[in-house]
Amino acid sequence: MRVLVLIKADKDSEAGVLPDEKLLAEMTKYNEELVQAGVMLAAEGLHPSSKGARVRFAGGKTSVIDGPFAETKELIAGFWMWQVKSMEEAVEWVRRCPSPEGAQVGEIEIRQVFEMEEFGPALTPELRAQEERQRAQAEKLSKAARR
Amino acid sequence: MRFMMLMIPEGYEKAAPGTIPDAKAVAAMMKYNEALQKAGVLLALDGLHPPSMGARVSFPGGKPRVTDGPFTEAKEVVGGYWMIQVRSKEEAIEWASRCPGSDTEVIEIRQVQEMSDFPADVQEAAAGLLELQAQTGRRKGA
Numbered sequence: 001m002r003v004l005v006l007i008k009a010d011k012d013s014e015a016g017v018l019p020d021e022k023l024l025a026e027m028t029k030y031n032e033e034l035v036q037a038g039v040m041l042a043a044e045g046l047h048p049s050s051k052g053a054r055v056r057f058a059g060g061k062t063s064v065i066d067g068p069f070a071e072t073k074e075l076i077a078g079f080w081m082w083q084v085k086s087m088e089e090a091v092e093w094v095r096r097c098p099s100p101e102g103a104q105v106g107e108i109e110i111r112q113v114f115e116m117e118e119f120g121p122a123l124t125p126e127l128r129a130q131e132e133r134q135r136a137q138a139e140k141l142s143k144a145a146r147r
Numbered sequence: 148m149r150f151m152m153l154m155i156p157e158g159y160e161k162a163a164p165g166t167i168p169d170a171k172a173v174a175a176m177m178k179y180n181e182a183l184q185k186a187g188v189l190l191a192l193d194g195l196h197p198p199s200m201g202a203r204v205s206f207p208g209g210k211p212r213v214t215d216g217p218f219t220e221a222k223e224v225v226g227g228y229w230m231i232q233v234r235s236k237e238e239a240i241e242w243a244s245r246c247p248g249s250d251t252e253v254i255e256i257r258q259v260q261e262m263s264d265f266p267a268d269v270q271e272a273a274a275g276l277l278e279l280q281a282q283t284g285r286r287k288g289a
């Protein structure tokens with residue numbers, strides 16, 4: 001199964017404060033362990049919400065609001081995508097995540113990812129084939145996009 | 148530039164385990180996904196099971212503390228995401244606006260950090276990361 005592991009924002013991440021050398025080194029080591037274990041599928045950081053926006057859909061009209069957004073605790077600063085055997089395995093990995101010394105309590109949220117099989121009859125054979133094609137193309141593009 | 152489009156469906160924080168989107172919504176979303184893919188901007192996309200099937204880990208005093216979902220006090224939770232590659236934030240906003248979202252849905256657009264966004268010393272310290280990302284692949288299923 002796949003899990004999306006969301007690193008919640010805090011005032012530092014929202015202020016664009018970068019991790020110090022020590023934490024960066026610990027994180028790199030942790031990420032390396034995830035790769036070696038065959039768990040790591042993706043890892044990305046997000047720029048603060050001040051560089052973002054939100055789109056609302058109300059009565060058929062869209063409206064756009066620029067960041068930053070107030071609910072810091074609900075915001076996301078980064079994420080991993082992992083391949084694991086169970087939620088328990090995912091939790092065990094998250095327990096081992098390096099956390100900044102003296103920082104506000106950082107929070108990590110683990111969410112199970114929908115696999116095609118789980119959509120049931122809503123995913124017709126045609127849609128399923130379409131989805132497979134989309135993913136294959138997206139993966140190719142994704143590999144090329146990293147720099 | 149890469150952007151995440153995070154789908155935030157109102158009320159998803161209360162969704163029971165095993166909640167599945169209805170067929171009409173799935174079909175409409177698949178048409179949108181197809182448009183993203185045909186335009187060559189789609190890098191990745193996924194739906195997420197509700198938080199009632201998830202967990203949160205906090206680190207008070209540096210020690211991990213695990214809480215199983217649901218998280219009743221949460222006001223906004225992510226229901227799914229797309230990662231797209233476009234030329235600007237404006238273009239990302241345009242794409243998000245084309246999503247067949249409902250009145251109770253919000254899409255948050257966030258720019259993905261690239262190694263080149265960081266100062267030289269940080270790039271050096273995180274030098275392993277690009278290679279690490281290159282080594283990973285996407286696998287399906289259990």
